[in-house]
Amino acid sequence: MAWGGAGLVSLSGLQLTDKTVWSGVYTEAQARRGEQVYKESCTYCHKDDLTGGFLDDGVGRAPALAGRRAFDSSFFERWEDATVRDLAAAIAATMPQQKPASLSLQAYIDVVSFLLLKNGMPAGDSELPTDVEALGRILIVPRK
Numbered sequence: 001m002a003w004g005g006a007g008l009v010s011l012s013g014l015q016l017t018d019k020t021v022w023s024g025v026y027t028e029a030q031a032r033r034g035e036q037v038y039k040e041s042c043t044y045c046h047k048d049d050l051t052g053g054f055l056d057d058g059v060g061r062a063p064a065l066a067g068r069r070a071f072d073s074s075f076f077e078r079w080e081d082a083t084v085r086d087l088a089a090a091i092a093a094t095m096p097q098q099k100p101a102s103l104s105l106q107a108y109i110d111v112v113s114f115l116l117l118k119n120g121m122p123a124g125d126s127e128l129p130t131d132v133e134a135l136g137r138i139l140i141v142p143r144k
Contacts, residue, residue, distance in 0.1 A: 018137040021084065024124020025138050026113035031123060034114030037107045041096045050118055062097075066118040075119045076142040084128065085135035088112045105130050 019025060039048070045062035046052050052064040066075060079087055092108045094100050103111075109128050117123065120143075129135065 018134075020139045020141050021116055021121045022141070022143060023138075024122050025084070025126070026116055026121075026123055026128045027126065028117075028123045030110055030113040030127045031117040032114075034107075034110035034112065034117075037103065037111050038114050041103065041107075042111070045097060050115075065115055075115070076140070079140045080142060082140050083136045084112060084138040084140065085132050087115075087140065088135055089132075109135075 038046075042065075046065050047062075050064060050066040052062040063078075088108050091111065092101055092103070092105075096102065109130055113128050128138075
């Protein structure tokens with residue numbers, strides 16, 4: 001999987017961004033595909049409702065991916081001022097936990113679109129691209 005030279009390093013402060021996650025950067029159909037991938041590869045640890053929880057060993061924790069829980073940071077507290085590329089690269093590098101980087105680039109991008117939907121960002125007319133440079137120009141910011 002080619003994430004480019006800055007794939008896992010947040011360079012969002014050094015990049016020019018074209019838009020934000022509030023610009024309708026994914027489609028509803030893409031988010032539905034992402035939900036299917038999520039159900040197949042992510043729910044075991046992160047739960048159907050994206051609230052996360054304890055892993056089998058009782059030591060590690062799968063973080064919540066949407067909403068707030070008493071012991072979690074919100075999506076925006078974790079990803080504010082990062083880019084969608086940063087988010088997608090982090091997911092691809094570490095998930096699924098037992099087989100990181102085992103999904104297709106399209107599957108990871110579709111999961112990101114599902115996470116954007118579940119965190120209240122609106123769908124639009126165009127899908128999130130698989131072009132990592134384009135993803136690096138989409139900034140994650142809370143709604144003002």
